[in-house]
Amino acid sequence: MDTTKQVETHATPVENVSNSHDLTREEWFEFESNRLLLEPRKQTVSTFLRVFMGLALIFYAPQAAVIIWLLLSFAGNFWMQSLIGQYAKLLSGLSEQHHVMTESMTQVAEQYKLAWRVNALIWGGASFLFIHYLPFNAQLISLVIANALAFLSITRTSVNVKLMNQVTAILILAQLLFAVLHFIGTETDDSKFQIYAIYVVYLLFSWYLLRIVGRRFANLHRSYWSAEYAKIKLIDDLKTSQQQLEIKHNALQEADKVIQRFYSGAAHDLRQPIGAMRLYVDMLETDSEENQQLISKIKQSSDSVNQLFNELFDFHKLNISSDASALKIISIEEIFTRLALHFEPIAQTKKIKLKFKRKQGNLNVNVQYFTRILSNFVTNAIRYTDKGGVLVGVRKTSEHISFEVWDTGIGIQTTVQDKIFQEFFRADAPNKDTEGLGLGLAIVSELVQRMDGARIVFQSKPGKGSGVKLSTYKIPILVLIIFRAPHKRCSRHAFQQLLGPVFTLKMPNGLDTDVSCLAR
Structure with missing residues (x-):
């Protein structure tokens, strides 16, 4: 032993x-x-x-x-x-x-x-x-x-x-x-x-x-x-x-970078309309014959500043609160009425057509989120359409209700399509005539994430148009937002050729007819 x-x-x-x-x-x-x-x-x-x-x-x-x-x-x-x-x-x-x-x-x-x-x-x-x-x-x-x-x-x-x-x-x-x-x-x-x-x-x-x-x-x-x-x-x-501290430290660094980009973009974009307003006021003091025209431009610059601050406040609220409003039943007619009251004067100012294809029905949605998303898409459709018009339509199936927005816009380059939902990104960055900090679609993306079962699919072709699909399966509502440029012959085949297999819903004849009218 x-x-x-x-x-x-x-x-x-x-x-x-x-x-x-x-x-x-x-x-x-x-x-x-x-x-x-x-x-x-x-x-x-x-x-x-x-x-x-x-x-x-x-x-x-x-x-x-x-x-x-x-x-x-x-x-x-x-x-x-x-x-x-x-x-x-x-x-x-x-x-x-x-x-x-x-x-x-x-x-x-x-x-x-x-x-x-x-x-x-x-x-x-x-x-x-x-x-x-x-x-x-x-x-x-x-x-x-x-x-x-x-x-x-x-x-x-x-x-x-x-x-x-x-x-x-x-x-x-x-x-x-x-x-x-x-x-x-x-x-x-x-x-x-x-x-x-x-x-x-x-x-x-x-x-x-x-x-x-x-x-x-x-x-x-x-x-x-x-x-x-x-x-x-x-x-x-x-x-x-x-390791946890390193992860949090890295997250704070990333958040700090986002904040720095935010303030940099905000400061740059806010200076432009404010500087323009000051210039217009100086011109009013020296040339009274152009007062009316300058006042209109001052209002436009003021609206730009207001829109920038609205985006800032929306972005701030999304980052400090994640509470969602309760679901509420709202009629399709009421949604269209709200959109028409807000956007028809804007379309008239740009001298483009804005038409609504209405149908009866009700939705059970977060009204605040839903209208905010639709308003953003219609805003983009009008903003990037200089000729032709915009059509807002709705159609119902046994499982979904889909909203479609068609316009004669410019589309988005393929190389930047994967960035459009990022904060402070603007596909038209070289064009400083358009307002905004590039927060609109980022806010929309955040809202969609807070809607149970919702998702967005985006597709675009330069010079032809863009398509955004917002869908939710928990609540049987499908929202389809499409920015579309006119084709010489606005046929169902042309729309399906543009959208490809991403959008498999059959195009209604009524919408085809209205788009053809807009194209003419």
């Missing part, structure tokens, strides 16, 4: 234990227990005890029995040493594993614990030989050796309390059993009875001391492991916190 005294009870955990965040506290304790239990050590003391016990028995006990015991003892020790070698190889390759505790390591550790129990039985068998065959004085020497062996064993097995208790129980109970059997099987006088009684008391007291000392060793191990585990967990928590 491997009984070499453990020189350093608390060996430093291996580097690979840095992966211990994959293990629970008790699993990590089990790993450290197995690692210390199977730690390679010299066999000088255990080999000396085997040889000494064999020499003591060879002169009194049957030689065959002594030789068998020696062979079993050395075979058991060889078994234990081979398991220690296997575990050392597994431990050395631990850095390539994803977890600290592997199945192979657990199997080897369990076999090693079994080897300890078997070796304890072998040493317990030695007590039968020296009790039955050795003279009384030699028995006392053998008894001291056997109990010294038991005390040495706890320095190794105390890392596993269950194994320690089993090994000490086997060693002590074997001596008790063979002593009692020898006492019963031989004639003894009172003096020998007293000796046997003292021997039994000595064994029981030794067993008690072994348990006390062993548990103290075990408690020292667990205290050390607890401190090590807490340290490793603290390091893991600090690493996790550091």
Whole structure:
């Protein structure tokens, strides 16, 4: 049996234990227990005890029995040493594993614990030989050796309390059993009875001391492991916190970049209409004949400033609040009436046609979000249409209601279509005649994200038009917004050729007719 005294009870955990965040506290304790239990050590003391016990028995006990015991003892020790070698190889390759505790390591550790129990039985068998065959004085020497062996064993097995208790129980109970059997099987006088009684008391007291000392060793191990585990967990928590702080720091940096772009764009775009207003006011003071025309331009610049601030306020409200208004039932007619009241004067000012194709029906939507999205699309349709007109239509299917806006606008370049919903992006950036900070579609995108099940699909062709599809499936409403330039022949085939497979809904004849009228 491997009984070499453990020189350093608390060996430093291996580097690979840095992966211990994959293990629970008790699993990590089990790993450290197995690692210390199977730690390679010299066999000088255990080999000396085997040889000494064999020499003591060879002169009194049957030689065959002594030789068998020696062979079993050395075979058991060889078994234990081979398991220690296997575990050392597994431990050395631990850095390539994803977890600290592997199945192979657990199997080897369990076999090693079994080897300890078997070796304890072998040493317990030695007590039968020296009790039955050795003279009384030699028995006392053998008894001291056997109990010294038991005390040495706890320095190794105390890392596993269950194994320690089993090994000490086997060693002590074997001596008790063979002593009692020898006492019963031989004639003894009172003096020998007293000796046997003292021997039994000595064994029981030794067993008690072994348990006390062993548990103290075990408690020292667990205290050390607890401190090590807490340290490793603290390091893991600090690493996790550091990673979270880095993520938040990066997010703050990105937010700061957005804010910087925001203020840069806002400052630049606000200076233009304000500077124009100041110039127009100066001109009013010097040329009264053009007052009416200049006043109109001042109003236009004022409207531009107002629109810029509206975009700023909308963007601000979206970033400080995510609360959505309750759903509300509203008629299609009321939506069209609101759009007509607001946009017909604007269309008349630009001298373009604005027509509405109305139908009866009701919607259950977030009215604030819904009208804001539609208003933005109609605004864009009018803004980028200089000739022709705009058609706003609606049609119903068994599952959806779709709103369609057609215009004779300019379309958007393919290279920038994936950026139109970004903050501060304007597809017409070189053209500073159009108002806005480039926040309109970004606000629309945010609103759509807050509508359950809603999504946007955008498609455009330069010089022909653009299409935006807003759909929601949780509430059976489909909104289709399309900015469309006229074709020489406004046929259903022409519209489908433009929109492609993204829009699979069949075009109603009524809308085709109205668009043809607008084209003329």
